[in-house]
Amino acid sequence: MHLKGDNLACVRGGREVFAGLDFGLSGGEALLITGRNGAGKSSLLRLIAGLLRPSAGGLSLSGGDADATLAEQAHYVGHQDAIKPALSVDENLLFWAEFLGVGQIDVTAALAAVDLDRLADLPAAYLSAGQRRRLSIARLAAAPRPIWLLDEPTSALDAPSQARLAGLMREHLAGGGMIVAAAHGPIGLERARELKLGAP
Amino acid sequence: MNALLALLIRDIRLSVRIGGGALMGALFFLIVVVMVPFAVGPDLKLLAQIGPAILWLGALLASLLALDRLFAMDHDDGSLDLIMMGRMPLELAVAAKAVAHWITTGLPLVVISPVLALLLNVDLRAMGPLALTLLAGTPALTFIGLVGAALSVTLRRGGLLLAVLVLPLTIPVLIFGVAAANAAIAGPTPFGPAFTILCALSLASLVLGPFAAAAALRNGLE
Numbered sequence: 001m002h003l004k005g006d007n008l009a010c011v012r013g014g015r016e017v018f019a020g021l022d023f024g025l026s027g028g029e030a031l032l033i034t035g036r037n038g039a040g041k042s043s044l045l046r047l048i049a050g051l052l053r054p055s056a057g058g059l060s061l062s063g064g065d066a067d068a069t070l071a072e073q074a075h076y077v078g079h080q081d082a083i084k085p086a087l088s089v090d091e092n093l094l095f096w097a098e099f100l101g102v103g104q105i106d107v108t109a110a111l112a113a114v115d116l117d118r119l120a121d122l123p124a125a126y127l128s129a130g131q132r133r134r135l136s137i138a139r140l141a142a143a144p145r146p147i148w149l150l151d152e153p154t155s156a157l158d159a160p161s162q163a164r165l166a167g168l169m170r171e172h173l174a175g176g177g178m179i180v181a182a183a184h185g186p187i188g189l190e191r192a193r194e195l196k197l198g199a200p
Numbered sequence: 201m202n203a204l205l206a207l208l209i210r211d212i213r214l215s216v217r218i219g220g221g222a223l224m225g226a227l228f229f230l231i232v233v234v235m236v237p238f239a240v241g242p243d244l245k246l247l248a249q250i251g252p253a254i255l256w257l258g259a260l261l262a263s264l265l266a267l268d269r270l271f272a273m274d275h276d277d278g279s280l281d282l283i284m285m286g287r288m289p290l291e292l293a294v295a296a297k298a299v300a301h302w303i304t305t306g307l308p309l310v311v312i313s314p315v316l317a318l319l320l321n322v323d324l325r326a327m328g329p330l331a332l333t334l335l336a337g338t339p340a341l342t343f344i345g346l347v348g349a350a351l352s353v354t355l356r357r358g359g360l361l362l363a364v365l366v367l368p369l370t371i372p373v374l375i376f377g378v379a380a381a382n383a384a385i386a387g388p389t390p391f392g393p394a395f396t397i398l399c400a401l402s403l404a405s406l407v408l409g410p411f412a413a414a415a416a417l418r419n420g421l422e
Contacts, residue, residue: 051281071285080278086209086217098206101287 001064001146002029003048003178005059010043017043019056019117027063027146030179030192032168039198041182042079043150048180049076064146070184074147081136085125089116092124093138100143110142114164129156140172148172150181155189163187201300202298203288211300214273222264226308228265232258233316240315244321251320252381254329258316258368259309259334262343266305267345270297270361271353271417280353280417290417295410298346306338322385327386329391337377340402343409344369350413354420373401 002024009019017040025031028161033041046052047058052094060070061070083092090107097105111117114134119127127135133156140148148169154162167177173189215222218225237247274280283293313334314327322330348366356362380394 046281049281049285051284068287072287074285076281076285078278078281080276080281082278082282083216084210084277084279086214091210092211095206095210096282099203099283099286099288101203 001176001178002062003070003180004060004062005048006058006060008044008047008054008059009056010047010052011039011055012043012052012093016055018197021057023198025178025180025193027176027178028173030173030181030189031037032187032189032192032194033180033182033197034184035196035197041197042151044075044197045078045151045180045182048147049074049149051076051089054172063146070147073145074149075143075145075151076149077136077140078151078153083124083127083130083132083135085123088123089092089127090120092135093142096139097142098133100139101144105122105142107142110138113141113168114138115161130161131159134161137168142170146177147178148179150179150187152183153181154183154185201256201330205290205373207283207293207296208300211297212304213281215266215300215304218369221269221276221422223308224305225262225265225305226312227255229258229262229309230312230316232340233319239317247276247321248323248385251317251322252333253378255313255316255322255330256337256377256381257335259313259338260370260374262309263306263338263341264363266301267342267349267366268352270301272347272349275353288412291404291410292349294346294413294417298342298409299411301346302339302342306342309338312333318329326381326385330381333377333380333384333395336395336399336402337373340373340398340405341370343402343405344373345413346409347412347416351420353417 005021005023008021010017023031033044035041041053047054048070050069059070064073090111093110094105094107108117111120114137116131116134118195124135137153153165157165169189173179179189228307233254246316272282274283281416284290286293308329313331317327319331345366348362351365353360376394376398380391380398382390
């Protein structure tokens with residue numbers, strides 16, 4: 001499985017964010033996108049997720065599920081957590097698992113992976129920022145997808161949660177998955193390649 | 201199929217929980233219809249004459265009321281991104297959201313309309329046909345409004361634009377809805393033709409609305 005970005009360019013609001021960007025990523029590899037604020041880290045992730053259209057260049061995925069698009073094989077954890085405050089923690093997770101097409105899902109196990117299993121019945125409105133982030137990370141554990149797109153996944157997470165996330169990511173990579181993550185600091189992936197945006 | 205059902209049930213659940221807008225439309229409908237007799241005065245004949253028009257106007261405005269929340273909430277919390285990335289065709293997802301919206305805001309209007317018709321001195325025999333016109337017509341209001349909601353999703357406080365976009369398109373529904381209801385109450389024109397056209401409007405918007413809304417969402421999210 002190989003993900004390739006070829007001569008990518010992105011324009012937001014009439015301003016060119018980046019241009020001529022090439023990258024390649026194979027199964028079991030992680031790519032860490034770094035760069036100053038506004039360099040286009042989030043835009044690149046949204047571009048791979050199919051939520052933005054590149055103004056030039058293209059993305060290609062080879063060796064994946066031929067019937068599914070790139071976006072359909074990817075998990076996207078962005079700045080917004082896609083959590084409904086009126087639903088309880090397990091209702092939130094159960095909805096996304098069903099929507100993402102998991103047959104039988106073990107919600108308790110997925111919540112345990114992010115240490116939220118004791119709060120399963122709590123309305124999500126009462127979660128802290130870090131707990132909300134952990135709930136959206138539980139999506140990664142609940143529904144298997146080969147490509148993970150993570151936008152500053154460690155923001156608002158405490159040290160034990162960061163370690164748990166690193167464990168999840170290592171497991172994912174060991175299983176042949178790919179991770180593209182945008183971050184300002186280390187996120188617990190030692191062997192990740194770095195793609196620096198906005199470098200002169 | 202499971203994903204479709206999950207989305208439908210989630211949207212219904214969200215709108216009946218605290219902070220959802222399920223009863224807002226029905227309450228607004230109730231207020232409008234209850235106020236009219238006070239404004240018009242104790243002229244029973246006049247009330248019976250304008251009754252269907254008032255009921256239909258109330259239903260139209262009530263169904264517009266919660267429309268801007270249809271996509272805006274999902275857009276604000278990032279859910280819309282994930283829905284667009286999902287394996288379910290966006291057209292289907294959008295249609296599921298519209299159906300959920302109709303069940304929670306349109307259907308209550310149909311259910312309470314016979315009671316409100318009493319307040320407007322509508323003939324007892326005409327209550328059934330009147331509720332039937334609302335049952336046939338309110339899906340058209342929701343699915344036309346769906347397109348406006350998708351177009352205005354990225355705007356903050358897009359409610360005004362939404363009303364401007366949607367209201368002109370709902371005029372045919374209003375005309376034939378009221379015509380069918382009047383035909384059932386007073387005659388002399390038959391109920392059938394106007395009601396059939398109303399059904400046709402609903403079916404056409406049921407088919408076209410999700411495609412237009414999905415296209416608007418794809419183009420709008422930059």
